[in-house]
Amino acid sequence: MHMHRLEKWWLVFGISMLAIFLLVLGTATFAMGVTPPGEHRHTVNPETVTQNEPFDKPGLRQVGDNEYEAVILAFVFGYSPDRIELPVGAKVNFVLTSTDVVHGFHIIGTNVNMMAVPGEVNHTSYTFKEPGEYLVLCNEYCGAAHEQMQMRIIVK
Numbered sequence: 310m311h312m313h314r315l316e317k318w319w320l321v322f323g324i325s326m327l328a329i330f331l332l333v334l335g336t337a338t339f340a341m342g343v344t345p346p347g348e349h350r351h352t353v354n355p356e357t358v359t360q361n362e363p364f365d366k367p368g369l370r371q372v373g374d375n376e377y378e379a380v381i382l383a384f385v386f387g388y389s390p391d392r393i394e395l396p397v398g399a400k401v402n403f404v405l406t407s408t409d410v411v412h413g414f415h416i417i418g419t420n421v422n423m424m425a426v427p428g429e430v431n432h433t434s435y436t437f438k439e440p441g442e443y444l445v446l447c448n449e450y451c452g453a454a455h456e457q458m459q460m461r462i463i464v465k
């Protein structure tokens with residue numbers, strides 16, 4: 310079979326690239342211990358989660374100057390707490406998990422859209438610059454009353 314010189318070079322180039330890619334990936338994984346995001350992965354036992362910190366006391370606590378931590382439990386079919394009140398400009402660090410099945414946590418009108426997964430703790434932060442009533446909905450189908458699952462965040 311005749312192969313053009315350029316075809317051969319291209320083949321060598323392609324195979325070399327693949328080898329380099331695997332070498333880099335292999336070095337990062339096995340020699341340097343680099344793993345996918347999830348280094349800070351935080352897991353809990355969903356059966357005992359409500360007995361342990363911080364999910365034994367879901368709710369809002371102030372952690373700084375107009376900065377809060379909101380510990381939230383999702384369950385069929387609601388959230389605990391189901392309502393939080395904040396001053397305008399509050400930065401909220403959400404800490405979320407589920408006690409049963411997979412739920413969603415979508416603050417309508419914001420880019421906050423998390424999954425509440427049993428056994429996993431999800432984190433995100435959001436600063437509420439606009440006053441108003443923010444509706445939080447579950448956007449993972451979780452059962453018969455899925456569409457009634459909601460909470461409210463009041464910012465004033």
Ligand code: CUA
Binds near residue numbers: 385448451455456
């Ligand atoms: Cu919870 Cu849908």
